[in-house]
Amino acid sequence: DTAVSQTPKYLVTQMGNDKSIKCEQNLGHDTMYWYKQDSKKFLKIMFSYNNKELIINETVPNRFSPKSPDKAHLNLHINSLELGDSAVYFCASSQDPGRHGYTFGSGTRLTVV
Amino acid sequence: QQQVKQSPQSLIVQKGGISIINCAYENTAFDYFPWYQQFPGKGPALLIAIRPDVSEKKEGRFTISFNKSAKQFSLHIMDSQPGDSATYFCAASMYNNDMRFGAGTRLTVKP
Numbered sequence: 001d002t003a004v005s006q007t008p009k010y011l012v013t014q015m016g017n018d019k020s021i022k023c024e025q026n027l028g029h030d031t032m033y034w035y036k037q038d039s040k041k042f043l044k045i046m047f048s049y050n051n052k053e054l055i056i057n058e059t060v061p062n063r064f065s066p067k068s069p070d071k072a073h074l075n076l077h078i079n080s081l082e083l084g085d086s087a088v089y090f091c092a093s094s095q096d097p098g099r100h101g102y103t104f105g106s107g108t109r110l111t112v113v
Numbered sequence: 114q115q116q117v118k119q120s121p122q123s124l125i126v127q128k129g130g131i132s133i134i135n136c137a138y139e140n141t142a143f144d145y146f147p148w149y150q151q152f153p154g155k156g157p158a159l160l161i162a163i164r165p166d167v168s169e170k171k172e173g174r175f176t177i178s179f180n181k182s183a184k185q186f187s188l189h190i191m192d193s194q195p196g197d198s199a200t201y202f203c204a205a206s207m208y209n210n211d212m213r214f215g216a217g218t219r220l221t222v223k224p
Contacts, residue, residue, distance in 0.1 A: 004156075033211070041200055043157070043214040056211050090156050098206040101147045104156030 003027050006091050006105035013081055014113055021076045021108045023091030031055075032074035033092040033102065034066060043090070049074050081112045116140055117205050119215025126222050132190035134218045136203035139184065143205040147212075148177065148188050151200045160201075161188070193222045 004025045013019050025032060034046040047066040048056035054066065063079045074091060088109050092102040118137045126132045138146075147162035163170045163177040163186065170177045176189040190197055200219050206212040 041151075041217040041219070043202065043217075045211050048211055092156075098145055098208040098210050098212070101149075101159035101162055102157075102212060104149075104158065106154070106156050 003103050004091055004093055004105040006089075006108050008108060009106065010109050010111075012111045012113065015081055015083060017081050018077070018079045019081060019110070020078070021089055021091075021110075023074050023076070023105060025072055025091075025093040025103070027093055027095070027103060029093035029095045029103070030071060031094045031096075032068065032071070033094070034074065034076050035090040035092060035104075036060075037088040037090060037107070039087070046089075047074075047076075078110075081110075083112050086110055086112045116143075116213045117203060117215045119203050119218060121218060122216070123219045124221070126193045126220065128193065128195060128222055128224050130193050130222075132193045132197070132220055132222070133187055134201055134203070134220070135185065135187045136205075136215050137183075137185045138205045138213075140205070140207070141184065142207045143213075144208065145206045146177070146179065146186050147204050147206075148175075149202040149204065149214075151202065151217075157202055190220075193220075195222045195224050198222050 007022050031050045033048045049068045065077045067075045088107045090107045091105040094102045148160045149157035150160045151157040161172050174191045179186045200217045203215040204212045
C-alpha cells in the first residue's frame with residue numbers, strides 16, 4: 001500500500017489551462033504539504049495543511065490553490081498555467097511538524113507548453 | 114532566504130570511499146535535522162535524522178555528525194556504493210513549523 005500517493009505522475013498541458021493534482025495519504029498523519037522542485041532540484045514549500053486548516057501559505061501566486069476535503073487528502077489546483085510553472089510537485093505528510101520526518105509522494109512532473 | 118546551506122552541489126566518489134556532505138543552519142531554534150535521499154523519478158525519502166542533544170548518530174553506513182556551537186551538521190557515507198548515487202538533502206525544522214531544505218547534493222559513486 002502506497003503511503004502517500006499522487007496522481008497524475010505526468011501532466012503535460014498548454015499555457016492558460018487549469019489543472020489539478022491529487023494527493024492522498026493513508027498514514028493517519030495530521031499535516032500535509034505541497035512542495036515544488038525546480039530543475040535545479042531545489043525543494044520549496046508551497047502550502048501546509050493541518051487538520052484541514054491552512055497553516056502555511058508561502059509567497060506563491062494565487063493561481064495556485066490547495067483544497068483539503070479531509071485530513072487524508074490535499075489537492076492542488078492551478079489556474080491559468082504559465083511556462084514557469086513547469087516543475088515537479090511533491091505532496092508530503094507528517095504526523096508532527098518539526099518532530100518527525102516527512103513522507104513524500106513520488107511526485108507529479110508538470111510540463112507547460 | 115535560505116536558512117539551510119548545503120555543500121557541495123555535486124560530489125563524485127569512488128566505490129568504497131567516504132562521501133561527506135555538509136550543511137550549516139542559521140536559526141538556533143531548529144531542533145530536528147533530517148537527511149533525505151532522492152533517486153531519479155522518486156520523492157525524497159527520510160534517511161537518518163538527529164536532534165541537537167547528541168553529537169553523532171550512526172545507522173549502518175550512514176552517520177550524522179552534529180556541531181551545535183558551529184551550527185553545522187554533516188552526513189558521512191562510509192564504503193560508498195554505486196547504489197548510493199542519488200541526490201541528498203539536509204533539512205532543519207522546529208516544533209510545529211515546516212521543514213527547511215538545503216539545496217541538495219548530487220552524489221555519484223563510480224564503480
